[in-house]
Amino acid sequence: MSRSDTIGRRAFLAGAATLAAGTTLVGRTPAHAVPVAEGVTKFPFPDERRVRVLVTGDAGTGTRAQWAVADAMRALHGREPVSLALGLGDNIYEHGPDGAADVQFADKFENPNAGLDFPWLMVLGNHDNSSVLGGDGGWLLRGNAEVEYHANSRRWWMPSRYYSVRIPERNPVVEFFVLDVNPLAAYVPPVFSPYWAVDGQFMNEQRDWLDRALADSPATWKIACTHHPYLNNGPHGDAGRYEGLSLEPINGVHVKRFFEDHVIGRCQFILSGHDHSLQVLEPTAASKGTRQVVSGAAAKTVGAELRLAASAGHGALYENYQELGFMVLELTEGGVDLGVHTADLATGASVEVFRRRLA
Numbered sequence: 001m002s003r004s005d006t007i008g009r010r011a012f013l014a015g016a017a018t019l020a021a022g023t024t025l026v027g028r029t030p031a032h033a034v035p036v037a038e039g040v041t042k043f044p045f046p047d048e049r050r051v052r053v054l055v056t057g058d059a060g061t062g063t064r065a066q067w068a069v070a071d072a073m074r075a076l077h078g079r080e081p082v083s084l085a086l087g088l089g090d091n092i093y094e095h096g097p098d099g100a101a102d103v104q105f106a107d108k109f110e111n112p113n114a115g116l117d118f119p120w121l122m123v124l125g126n127h128d129n130s131s132v133l134g135g136d137g138g139w140l141l142r143g144n145a146e147v148e149y150h151a152n153s154r155r156w157w158m159p160s161r162y163y164s165v166r167i168p169e170r171n172p173v174v175e176f177f178v179l180d181v182n183p184l185a186a187y188v189p190p191v192f193s194p195y196w197a198v199d200g201q202f203m204n205e206q207r208d209w210l211d212r213a214l215a216d217s218p219a220t221w222k223i224a225c226t227h228h229p230y231l232n233n234g235p236h237g238d239a240g241r242y243e244g245l246s247l248e249p250i251n252g253v254h255v256k257r258f259f260e261d262h263v264i265g266r267c268q269f270i271l272s273g274h275d276h277s278l279q280v281l282e283p284t285a286a287s288k289g290t291r292q293v294v295s296g297a298a299a300k301t302v303g304a305e306l307r308l309a310a311s312a313g314h315g316a317l318y319e320n321y322q323e324l325g326f327m328v329l330e331l332t333e334g335g336v337d338l339g340v341h342t343a344d345l346a347t348g349a350s351v352e353v354f355r356r357r358l359a
Contacts, residue, residue, distance in 0.1 A: 029205055033159040037151040043118050046083035047168040054116075055327040057088030057227070057273025058125070059298035060108040064345065066299040069324050070112040071348025072341060077116060082328065083167070084118045086176070088273035088295060089125025089227025091146060094134030096127060100148035105156075113155065121165060122146065122158040124180050125227035125273065131188055138188025140196050143180075162206050164213050174331045175219035177210060177267065184254040185228045185242070198254045207262055214266045220333050221359075224267040227274050228252065230259040231292040233312050233319060234275035234302055241312075264290040268336070268359060271329075276300040278325050278340050280354065282315035291358060293338070295327045318354040325350070335359060 036042060054073055059066050076082070092104050113120070124143045131138035143161065150158045157165070161180040166172035183196040183203055190196040197203070214222060230239050237244055240256035248254075263270060265288030273296035283291040292314075302321040318340055325342040340354035 029202070030160050030163050030209060033163070034147055034150045040152060041154060042157070043154050045119055045165065045167055045169070048083070049168065049173050049332060051084075051167050051173055051331045052080070052082040053329040053331070054082050054085035055088070055271055055293070055295045055329050056085060056298040057123075057294075058090040058276055058296040058300055059087065059112075060091040060104075060127075061093045061299040062104070062108040062112070063299060065324055066108070066112050068345045068348045069298045069326055069343045070116070072343035072350035073113075073326060074115050075348070076328070076341065076350060082118065085116065085120045086225055086271060087120050087122045088225060088271060089123040090127040090135075090273060090296075091122055091125065093127050093299075095130040096139075096142045097145045097149070100145050100152065102145065105149055105153070109156065110153065117155070119157045119165075120155045121176055121178055121225065122156055123178055123225050123227050123273070124158075124161060124182055126182060126185065126187070129182050129186070133187075136188045137182050137186030138190070140183060140186070140190060140193075143182065161202075162209070164217075166217070166219060172217075172219040173333055174221040174223060175213075175217045176223050176225050177213060178225045179210070179263075180206065181226055181228050181255050181258055184249070184258055185239075185252050187250050189249055198249065203258075207258070210262050214262075221269070221331055221336060222267045223269045223271060224263045226270060226272045228255055229272035229274055229292055229294050230256070230264070230270050230290075231281055231287065231312070231314050232272075232275050232294055233279055233281070233314050233316060234277045234294065234321060236275045238312050264288045266290075269293060271295065276302045276321075278318065278320040278323070278327065278342075279316060280318040280338060280340065280356070280358075282317060284315070293327070295325075297323065297325050299324070317356060320353070325353075 126137035127135045129137045129143040164177045166175045239252040242252035245251040279294035281292040283289045323342040328339045330337040336359040341350040343350045
């Protein structure tokens, strides 16, 4: 992405506040979870007390870059098996799927991830909810096709737009809370769709659900999984300053409030994509000890120029804006270890470039 592309995108976003989706939509919640279709057997969740998780995001291009990262993940899984994967949104570039039977699910998820036969906890991103412009987030109904696809795939796990998974189910080591903040972060806000409003039914139900689920969770580790980050040194910026904009609500100010009211200080980690980079940021007093991790380099990268022009300057253990890659999170009752792996576009080989016990 060039600087001119970014300037053009920001000009569009600054004008997008005057637009709206213009239709009343229906969302999916845990109370209306999609059942698995007859004849489809989901890959099982692990029941061991050491959980190894691929952390990947912004993958769904179907390009050689996505395949190279998938090749690297397959090679790693062959050497050191993982338990499951997280897909942190933008699962189907550029505009999301046209229904649950869209061939893009095969081209941009199933085929590239062949052999990675375990559950993939999937998050909705802005590109998965596109309306006029790819990534505008303005047609939230489109994301429901990805929820419906849950019924048809052994790997793809998205029974509703937001949900949680405990591993193992009894006496869990970790609980993943998959969140959908797209109604708060859309570049084309749904101002004519009260259901999706900042204080509308969908978000209020999600807030209530999350508060109860976090309070009731017996897990040692509580991890929020989102597409949009709370903190971010890359060009998309922090919640409340997305794209370097001050214009509400497309600057993500409502996303910031959501994180601060319901997530930070309650979860040890926020895992996000959106920014096409690999970042392990330091927790701060303002984040109440919650650590932000960004893994959005599974098919695209930022490049050094845009990153340096946009950096928020948050303290980081590791940052990479120029290489494709993914992360591996290892969780036990006694600690959390994180490894960052970069992938070579030509060969699909990977190198572990960072490893640290985070908690």
